[in-house]
Amino acid sequence: MTVHTPIVGTSVPKRDAKEKVLGQARYIADMTRPGMLHGAILQSHVAHARILGYDVSEALKVPGVHAVLTGDDVGDFRMGAFVKDETAIAKEKILYLGEPVAAVAADDEETARYAARLIKVAVEELPGVFSPEEALAPGAPILHEKLESYFKVFPAVCGGNLLSQTEITEGDVAKAWAECDIIVEGEYETQPQYHLSMEPCGALSEIDVDGRITLWSANQSVFRVQANVCESLGLPMSRLRCLTPKVGAGFGNKMEPHIQPICVALTMKTGRPVKMILNRAEDMETVRARHPFKVKMKTGAKKDGTLVAREVEALLDGGAFGDDSPGVLGYSLLMARGPYRIPNARCFGRVAYTNKMRFGAFRGFGNPQVSLAGETQIDQIADKLGIDHFEIRLKNALKDGERWFGGQLLKSNGLIECIEKARAASESVKHLKSQAAKGKLRGRGIAVGGHISGLLATGAIVRLLEDGTAVLNTGAVDIGQGSDTVLTQLCAETLRLPLDKVALASPDTDGSPYNWGTTASRVTYTTGRAVVAASKDVERQIKDHAAAMLNTTPDQLELRDGGFVGIKGSNTQLPYLAVSARAHWGVGGPIVGTNTLVFDTPTIDPKHGAATGLPFGQIGVFSFCAMVCEVDIDETTGKVEPVRAWYAADVGKAINPRLVEVQMEGGFVQGMGFALTEELVWEGPRLVNPNLRDYKAPTMLDAPYDIHTQIVEHPEPDGPCGAKGVGEISLVPVPAAIANAIADAAGIHLTQLPFTPERVLNAMLAKKS
Amino acid sequence: MRRTKQASPLITLSINGNDHMAVVKPFTTLLQVLRDQLGLTGAKCGCNQGVCGACTVLIDGKPARACLSLAANCTGRQIVTIEGVGSVAQPSRVQQAFIDAGAVQCGFCTPGMVLSSESLLAENPKPSVAEIRTALSGNLCRCTGYKRIIEAVRLASKAEAQP
Amino acid sequence: MEPSFHQPRTLDAALKLLASHEDARPLAGGATLVAMMNAGLAEPPVLVSLRHIKELKAVKALPDGGLRLGAMILHRELASEKRLKGGFAVLREAAGQVAVPPVRNMGTLGGATAFADPAADYPPALAALGARIEAASTKGRRSIAADEFFLDWYAQALEPGEMIAAITLPAWPKNAVGVYEKLAKVTGDLAIVSIALVLAQDKGVVTHLGVAVGGCGPKPVTAPEAARAMIGKPIDDAAIARLGQALAEAADPVDDVRASADYRRLVLPRMLAKAFVRASLPAKERR
Numbered sequence A: 001m002t003v004h005t006p007i008v009g010t011s012v013p014k015r016d017a018k019e020k021v022l023g024q025a026r027y028i029a030d031m032t033r034p035g036m037l038h039g040a041i042l043q044s045h046v047a048h049a050r051i052l053g054y055d056v057s058e059a060l061k062v063p064g065v066h067a068v069l070t071g072d073d074v075g076d077f078r079m080g081a082f083v084k085d086e087t088a089i090a091k092e093k094i095l096y097l098g099e100p101v102a103a104v105a106a107d108d109e110e111t112a113r114y115a116a117r118l119i120k121v122a123v124e125e126l127p128g129v130f131s132p133e134e135a136l137a138p139g140a141p142i143l144h145e146k147l148e149s150y151f152k153v154f155p156a157v158c159g160g161n162l163l164s165q166t167e168i169t170e171g172d173v174a175k176a177w178a179e180c181d182i183i184v185e186g187e188y189e190t191q192p193q194y195h196l197s198m199e200p201c202g203a204l205s206e207i208d209v210d211g212r213i214t215l216w217s218a219n220q221s222v223f224r225v226q227a228n229v230c231e232s233l234g235l236p237m238s239r240l241r242c243l244t245p246k247v248g249a250g251f252g253n254k255m256e257p258h259i260q261p262i263c264v265a266l267t268m269k270t271g272r273p274v275k276m277i278l279n280r281a282e283d284m285e286t287v288r289a290r291h292p293f294k295v296k297m298k299t300g301a302k303k304d305g306t307l308v309a310r311e312v313e314a315l316l317d318g319g320a321f322g323d324d325s326p327g328v329l330g331y332s333l334l335m336a337r338g339p340y341r342i343p344n345a346r347c348f349g350r351v352a353y354t355n356k357m358r359f360g361a362f363r364g365f366g367n368p369q370v371s372l373a374g375e376t377q378i379d380q381i382a383d384k385l386g387i388d389h390f391e392i393r394l395k396n397a398l399k400d401g402e403r404w405f406g407g408q409l410l411k412s413n414g415l416i417e418c419i420e421k422a423r424a425a426s427e428s429v430k431h432l433k434s435q436a437a438k439g440k441l442r443g444r445g446i447a448v449g450g451h452i453s454g455l456l457a458t459g460a461i462v463r464l465l466e467d468g469t470a471v472l473n474t475g476a477v478d479i480g481q482g483s484d485t486v487l488t489q490l491c492a493e494t495l496r497l498p499l500d501k502v503a504l505a506s507p508d509t510d511g512s513p514y515n516w517g518t519t520a521s522r523v524t525y526t527t528g529r530a531v532v533a534a535s536k537d538v539e540r541q542i543k544d545h546a547a548a549m550l551n552t553t554p555d556q557l558e559l560r561d562g563g564f565v566g567i568k569g570s571n572t573q574l575p576y577l578a579v580s581a582r583a584h585w586g587v588g589g590p591i592v593g594t595n596t597l598v599f600d601t602p603t604i605d606p607k608h609g610a611a612t613g614l615p616f617g618q619i620g621v622f623s624f625c626a627m628v629c630e631v632d633i634d635e636t637t638g639k640v641e642p643v644r645a646w647y648a649a650d651v652g653k654a655i656n657p658r659l660v661e662v663q664m665e666g667g668f669v670q671g672m673g674f675a676l677t678e679e680l681v682w683e684g685p686r687l688v689n690p691n692l693r694d695y696k697a698p699t700m701l702d703a704p705y706d707i708h709t710q711i712v713e714h715p716e717p718d719g720p721c722g723a724k725g726v727g728e729i730s731l732v733p734v735p736a737a738i739a740n741a742i743a744d745a746a747g748i749h750l751t752q753l754p755f756t757p758e759r760v761l762n763a764m765l766a767k768k769s
Numbered sequence B: 001m002r003r004t005k006q007a008s009p010l011i012t013l014s015i016n017g018n019d020h021m022a023v024v025k026p027f028t029t030l031l032q033v034l035r036d037q038l039g040l041t042g043a044k045c046g047c048n049q050g051v052c053g054a055c056t057v058l059i060d061g062k063p064a065r066a067c068l069s070l071a072a073n074c075t076g077r078q079i080v081t082i083e084g085v086g087s088v089a090q091p092s093r094v095q096q097a098f099i100d101a102g103a104v105q106c107g108f109c110t111p112g113m114v115l116s117s118e119s120l121l122a123e124n125p126k127p128s129v130a131e132i133r134t135a136l137s138g139n140l141c142r143c144t145g146y147k148r149i150i151e152a153v154r155l156a157s158k159a160e161a162q163p
Numbered sequence C: 001m002e003p004s005f006h007q008p009r010t011l012d013a014a015l016k017l018l019a020s021h022e023d024a025r026p027l028a029g030g031a032t033l034v035a036m037m038n039a040g041l042a043e044p045p046v047l048v049s050l051r052h053i054k055e056l057k058a059v060k061a062l063p064d065g066g067l068r069l070g071a072m073i074l075h076r077e078l079a080s081e082k083r084l085k086g087g088f089a090v091l092r093e094a095a096g097q098v099a100v101p102p103v104r105n106m107g108t109l110g111g112a113t114a115f116a117d118p119a120a121d122y123p124p125a126l127a128a129l130g131a132r133i134e135a136a137s138t139k140g141r142r143s144i145a146a147d148e149f150f151l152d153w154y155a156q157a158l159e160p161g162e163m164i165a166a167i168t169l170p171a172w173p174k175n176a177v178g179v180y181e182k183l184a185k186v187t188g189d190l191a192i193v194s195i196a197l198v199l200a201q202d203k204g205v206v207t208h209l210g211v212a213v214g215g216c217g218p219k220p221v222t223a224p225e226a227a228r229a230m231i232g233k234p235i236d237d238a239a240i241a242r243l244g245q246a247l248a249e250a251a252d253p254v255d256d257v258r259a260s261a262d263y264r265r266l267v268l269p270r271m272l273a274k275a276f277v278r279a280s281l282p283a284k285e286r287r
């Protein structure tokens, strides 16, 4: 008799779609405050130097300039996600070319930029290191002389220019090689990729008469912004409130700080609101990018295709600051065994400081790089043994109840179903090599992957308003992917309220519960858990009140669509309004449901695996994905053109299926850019292409239209309605699938990203001769 | 010298059917006038180099880069920004289709995408997928993978066909 | 001096303004000039917008079968210009591959030619066609052959105060075919290598040939002797390979973010061969 129309599992439009199509959504660059000044930075012209002093007199003389900021204005306070090695602005030393060394606040941006160029910085230049090999060579110039004294959030294995070193093992690799009938080995290299959020980074801060600061910025976590700014400026966190306008996407670039500490320092110095918006070149030169990896990998199998052993050695360029590097290193090694049962594995890696912009988090967090190596080796083994590419994966894929590398139990694992679905979908379109246009070679490649969603702390507060509608507050920043919509769906579903009766509070470090961030594919899974639990807390309180009002017990009650609580099996019911009125004006006080949690399942189970230098102990639950990609290769030029892609991803439960599909589609195109055209190029210390004319991401004509997606749902037992993440897994297999498709088309095995026409053609010609 | 104290000329621009006065220097771009002087922040600055399309406006009906258009050079031309398309009460068919097809993620590219689509459909009410991909190839999107945007334009073109 | 901005109505007025200051600059579509100004790479003291000068927009068929194209014709207009057929189609194909549609709505033939970017699409097309650039200044007009116009990276033969008024394409035989092959990293990017080919043949024998390569050095690459050697001879793979070889030798490419010099030399003859194949197809199959 009570009809329930589900909200979870339906593709309701994104909450902010309308304001966005109308051009009314406000991003950081669209904001102004009364009396606002504009800030600009001066970037260093050298890559490694000791700062001897500043001459700011010319800049201060410019009419309209209010303040100049240099390293002398900030104390020796350091921030960093894993190793606290970074000051708000260059202090004492310059560590990469382009690093902000001074900043100006002025009446307008043009004046600020003009004045910044008049600042003179006296330096003693030092020799630099521009690759991890150079950095780790004996006698190399050291970037962080005080590394030992820096605070580290984990027992880092570090020293000299070695930022972090990690090893994860299971079984006995050394012995296992003898059991293998076949061994493949290879060395792989991947390039730095720029996030290219369409919105460049920016911030706006203001200060009140009591010295309390409010900061808006393009970010993926108001709480990380708060922590980083306070750490780097030596402020108590209670003095800084962080808020967020709409964010023009983040792919890891806006998780840790960019310009916020400098912006706040200028506000503190001038007492005025200050806005700083990076131009595209500054965004490319000073924020962060995907780590370049060098990976040596060796995989062994039995004749029947059973995988036996894998050994991995990775070397990462970390750039000038630690940022997320130790995390990326550790995580990539944890992923390097792939979603397979390989009883003997040893994955070892190092990340080194170099005099380049920092490298950090980027969708996939090291997984796409190691997956390129791992997934191409699986194909090579299959080819040598004459086994089908799908079959070898089905044979070795981890199943429910098996364990990830290191020992974590997998409670939901739809990998096999993903492989089967991607296979069936791709096979429904005949793979005809002859279908390629004249002068083109056609090929298909498969790749699979697993990726976590999880990490760290989160919370939710659900308040029942006087009229029985609700407001949800999580502190999670929606960066465009639609978490505001998904979290509202979860709350509305649990409380049986229509979507428009659930408001969502914008993230605010003053009022929102802690949320580590919109990163690690985690919001739906972790914050969703908190939202469901907080909503259930409200449900419990509603039922307690209603039981008293209806003379029954809470267990006799159920929530009903539209915001009613009624006695099971009877027509008797109360609107939430009545319950909330009682709570507000009569008994007990207003209804507030809360929940906070921290992800606490250990990653390493000492009964199975061992790890040293791993910077996180509890990482997350696993999502899975399989994809098939079809490419054409132009025989004249070697240019690779993706034609189609078939995806299947296990996301536990799709709260909003369309938002899941868009993650796959967007992940494909970003992964395709990584595989084929995108590369930040350094010549020695200099980044030579910090602009979109010379850094090339796919346009609508380059990306295939035919991206076929399928959702697989193996519910995660403690996920919200069974859900887990999809944000990163969609990108993880793309470079590997394209590599395998190229191998299928042309019989060449490429090991260095990106697969430029040049590399492809050279390999095709080398194979011919 | 670029920085000048001298009074800058006042020009009149026709934007969304209305005349707007703006104070410009020779180097002031249309994008700066829209965003900084007229409060029309729907056009975004993604690169200031003509590559990304976030600043797209229609000039005399055709999509153009506001970041590469000098404001002083736009007098006498009809400029349409996203604020001139649809309304809260009645979004345009293209805007509604972007909502319905799920073509919006972070939204930073969206105003430019919508305007390029409006112009395409005005010229070619029934575009093929290939024509859509060509017409919108000057607008970068980093979130959607483009597919939903193509779907949105197709949806709008179908809606367009019905009276 | 304060920068100034002008919108003259006539070419003469524009030329006077251009003569008024040695660093005066014409503003055409602004697609390159304003981008440079935004990046702080150009600060012209006198900017002369050409947009109101009607005669610069004209396309005129010449009595001898040639075509005169005004400097302010947009890329978009050229890409759909019906009179660009036969051999001239090389310019139409090139225009259709300049950048992306919104930029094609702004940028002009004159602006792109004056900018003389060797990886841009017009320089090789104009060189292959044997186009002449009509330069105008207060001192008068002169006509410069394309192969004398493009001098070096972003450098051309215009004198201070001089601007492009029009570009003339000499007549090609009616049966000539023009094709433009462009390899770029992504749609709308500058060329890694591009081939502009204009070919007329009589029963498999070359009667007229124009060929130039973009993206492979400081200016469009040509190999006049090797091209001349093909005239009167049948088109065969060996002859095309010889021409490709000669062009690769004449090329002076550099390593840059788009590709290496070696790759450009490698792919040039391969793309040339493809251009010949396409130029020999019946019109309908050419695209």
Ligand SMILES: Cc1cc2nc3c(=O)[nH]c(=O)nc-3n(C[C@H](O)[C@H](O)[C@H](O)COP(=O)(O)OP(=O)(O)OC[C@H]3O[C@@H](n4cnc5c(N)ncnc54)[C@H](O)[C@@H]3O)c2cc1C
Residues within 6 Å of the ligand: B049, B050, B051, C025, C026, C027, C028, C029, C030, C031, C032, C033, C034, C035, C050, C071, C097, C098, C099, C100, C103, C106, C107, C108, C109, C110, C111, C112, C113, C114, C115, C119, C120, C121, C122, C158, C162, C163, C164, C165, C188, C189, C190, C191
């Ligand atoms: C995103 C983007 C992508 C691009 N991709 C390509 C591409 O793939 N291929 C390609 O070929 N080009 C490309 N371009 C360049 C484009 O073709 C420009 O339109 C062109 O280079 C400049 O033309 P314009 O009319 O805009 O000239 P402007 O920018 O106005 O002027 C360019 C220069 O020429 C001078 N000038 C202009 N008109 C004249 C004249 N009549 N006589 C003398 N000097 C003059 C100006 O003073 C200035 O120095 C691209 C540009 C952008 C922004």
Ligand code: FES
Residues within 6 Å of the ligand: B044, B045, B046, B047, B048, B049, B050, B051, B052, B053, B054, B055, B056, B065, B066, B067, B068
């Ligand atoms: S801001 Fe104009 S094209 Fe990028």
Ligand code: FES
Residues within 6 Å of the ligand: A198, A248, A249, A480, B103, B104, B105, B106, B107, B108, B109, B110, B140, B141, B142, B143, B144
């Ligand atoms: S929706 Fe984010 S760039 Fe297109």
